[in-house]
Amino acid sequence: MSAPAGGGRPRRVAMVTVHTSPLDQPGTGDAGGMNVYVLETARQLARQGTAVDLFTRTTSAAQPDLVEVEPGVVVRHVAAGPYEGLSKEDLPGQLCAFAAGMMRVAAHAPPGYYDLVHSHYWLSGQVGWLAADRWSVPLVHTMHTMARVKNLHLADGDRPEPLGREIGEAQVVEAADRLVANTGREAGELVDLYGADPARVAVVEPGVDLAVFAPGSQAEARARVGLPADAVLLLFVGRIQPLKGPDVLVRAAAELVRRRPDLRERAVVAVLGGASGTGVTTPMGLDALADRLGIGDLLRVVPPVDRPTLADWYRAADVVAVPSHSESFGLVAVEALACGTPVVAANVGGLPTAVGDGGLLVDGHDTSAWASALGRVVLDPGRRAGLSRRAVEHAQGFGWARTAGRLLEVYTEALARPKELSIHDAERLTGIPPAVIP
Template sequence: MSTHPRQRRLHRIAMVTVHTSPLAQPGEGDAGGMNVYVLEVARQLARRDIAVDLFTRTTSAAQPPVVEVEPGVVVRHLAAGPYEGLSKEDLPGQLCAFAAGMMRVAAHAPPGYYDLVHSHYWLSGQVGWLAADRWGVPLVHTMHTMARVKNLHLADGDEPEPRGREIGEAQVVEAADRLVANTDREARELIELYDADPARVAVAEPGVDLAVFSPGSRDEARARVGIPSDAVLLLFVGRIQPLKAPDVLVRAAAELVRRRPDLRSRLVVGILGGASGTGVRNPMGLTELAQQLGIADLVRFVPPVDRSALAQWYRAADLVAVPSHSESFGLVAVEAQACGTPVVAANVGGLPTAVGPAGVLVDGHDTADWATALESVIGDPRGAAVLARTSVEHAAGFSWARTAQRLAEVYADAMDHPREVPIHDAELLAGIPTAVIP
C-alpha cells in the first residue's frame, strides 16, 4: 500500500512464493506451472540487471538457507513451521513466522535494499502486503489461481475453496499496487469477481523455454521413453487431482476403445505426474477407474520428470490432453505445442489463449465429446500434421523474455504511479502522531 514516489531505478525485488519452492520438481505436491513461471521470470529479470531474491518456505532440513541459482537470482529458504507434514491448507497459520523471516533478512541488508515486492498466490500476497507496507515499496501480485474461479468450475466430488481464502484474496486485490493476470480473461475475472480496479490490472502472458521444448524425432523420443514406435500415445501431464481432470482422458480413452476395438493393441494412455491436492486422499483412484473401465493394461503411470525428459515425452505423444476444469493459463499446452505435438484442451480459463487456433478445444467434460475430439486427431494423420506445424508456430509467440519485459514495465509503472492510500486508511493514519509511525 505504498505512496512513495519512485526515487531510483529498479535494482532488486523481493519475490514471494510461500507454499512451493521455485526449485521444486513440477508435477510433485503443489509444484506446477507457477514454479516454472517464477524461476524463469527471475532468470530473465536478472539478465535485465534486476536482481531477484526469491523467498520460499523451508520444507526439508537438507535445504540450505540460501541458494544462488545464477548471478542475480537467489532463493532464500525461510523456516515457518515444521519442515514436513504441512499441507497448503495449514500454511495460513505460518504466515506470521514467514513474514518475520523476511523482516530479519531485510534488517541485515542496507536501507532500501528492496525496491518492490512481487508476490505469487494469495498466501504470498498476504506476506507481500506486509513486507511492501513495512518497506515503503510497491506490491505487485499475481494470483495464478483464484478461489472464486475454481469454485465456479468444481470437478464432481472435489471440495470448494474455503471462505477464508476468498477473503484473503480480496484483501490482497485491495492492497496491491498492481495485479498481474496471465490472460485477458483472468484480468476480467479479477475485475468482475474481485472488484479490482481496472487501472491496476495488467496482463503478462507466461512463456515457454523454446531451447528445451522444440520439435524432434517421434521415433527417437519413443525409444528414449520406452513407448513402441507403432503405439498411439495419448498423454496427460500435470498434478493428479480432480481439478486437472486426468480421469476425463481415461474415460475418453475407454470410449475410444469401445468405438474402435482395433486401437486396443496399440493405444497407450500416459499419465505423467504425481498426486496433489485432494488427489492425495485417493492416490489409487485413477488406477481403480482404469480397472473399472477395462483399460488398466493401456494406462501407464509415470512420475514427474525433469524438463529434458518431459520434452521427450511431448515429442513421443500423438497428442497431449489438457482436460482441466479450471486453468489460469495452461503451460503444459504451450510446451507440448512447442514440441510439435497437437493439443486437445478444455475450453476453460486461459487455455484458449495458450492453445490458440493451433489446437482442439472441447466445451465441457462429457466423455463422448472428448472421445470424439481425440479421435479427430489420431484418426486424421494429415490433419494432425497440420496441427503439429501450426502448434510450433503458435508456441513461438510465447517467451519468458517477453514475459519478463512486460513485468519490468509493470514494475516501473507501479514505482512511478503508486496506488493512493484509500480515504479510510488516510483518515486512520491522520489520527496517529507521526513519531510513532514506523
C-alpha cells in the same frame, strides 16, 4: 526504504512464494506451473538487469538458508513452522513467522535493498502486503489461481475453496499496487469477481523455454521413453487431482477404443505426474477406473520427470490432453505445442489463449465429446500434421524473455505511479472505521 531515485526499473525485487519452492520438481505435491513461472521469470529478470531474491518456506533441515540459482537470482529459505508435515491448508497460521523471517533478512541488508515486492498466490500476497508496507515499496501480485473461479468450476467430488481464502484474496487485490493476470479472461475475473480496479490490472502472458521444448523426432523420443514406434500415445501431464481432470482422459480413451477396436493393440494412455491437493487425501484411483472401463492394460502412470525427459514425452505423444476444470493459463499446453504436439484442451480459463490454433477446445467434460475430439486428432494424419505446424508457430510467441520484459514494464509503472491508498480503502482492508485511522 525508498524506490530507485527518479523511478525507473527496479534494481532488486523480492519475490514471495510461500507454499511451494521454485526449486521443487513440477508435478509433485503443490509444485506445478507456478514454480516454473517463478523460476523462469526470475532468471530472465536477472539477465535483463534486475536481481531477484526468491523467498520460500523451509521444508527440510537439509536446505541451506540461501541457494544461488545463477548470478542475480537467489532462493532464500525462511523457517516458518515445522519443516515437514504441513499442508498448504496449514500455512495461514505460519504467515506471521514467514513475514518475520523476511523482515530479518531485510534488517541485515543496506537501506533500500528491495525496490519492489512481487508475490505469487494469495498466501504470498498476505506476506507481500506486509513486507511492501514495511519497506515502503510497491506490491505487485499474481494470483495464479483464484478461489472464486475454482469454486465456480469444481470437479465432481472436489472440495470448494474455503471462505478464508476468498477473504484473503480480496484483501490482496485491494492492497496491491498492480495485479498481474495471465490472460485477458483472468483480468476480467479479477475485475468482475473481486472488484479489482481495471487500471491496476496488467496482462502478462507466461512463457515457455523454447530451447528445451522444441520439435524433434517422434521415433527417437519414443525410444528414449520406452514406447513402441507404432504406439498411439494419448498423454496427460500435470498434478493428479480432480481439478486437473486426468480421469476425463481415461474415460475418453476407453470410449475411443470402444469405437475403434483396432486402436487397442497400439494405444497407450499415459498420465505423467504425482498426486496433489485433494488427490493426496482422496486418491483418484486411475488404475481402478481404467480396469473398470476395460483399458487397464493401456494405462501407464509415470512419476514426474526432469524437463528434457518431459520434452521427450511431449514429442512422443500423438496428442496431449489438458482437461482441467479451471486453469489460469496452462503451461503444459504451451510446452506440448512448442514440441510440435497438438493439444486437446478444455475451453476454460486461459487455455484458449495457450492453445490458439495449435489444437482443439472442448466445451465441458462429456466423455463422448472428448473421445470425438481426441479421435479427430489421432485418426486423421493430415489434420494432425496441420495442427502440429500451427502448434510450433503459436508457441514461438511465448518465450520467457518476453514475459520478463513485460513484467519489467509493470514494475516500472508501479514504481512511477504507486497506488494511492484512500482512507476508505484502509477501512476495507483493516476493518477500522475512518474516524480512528490516523
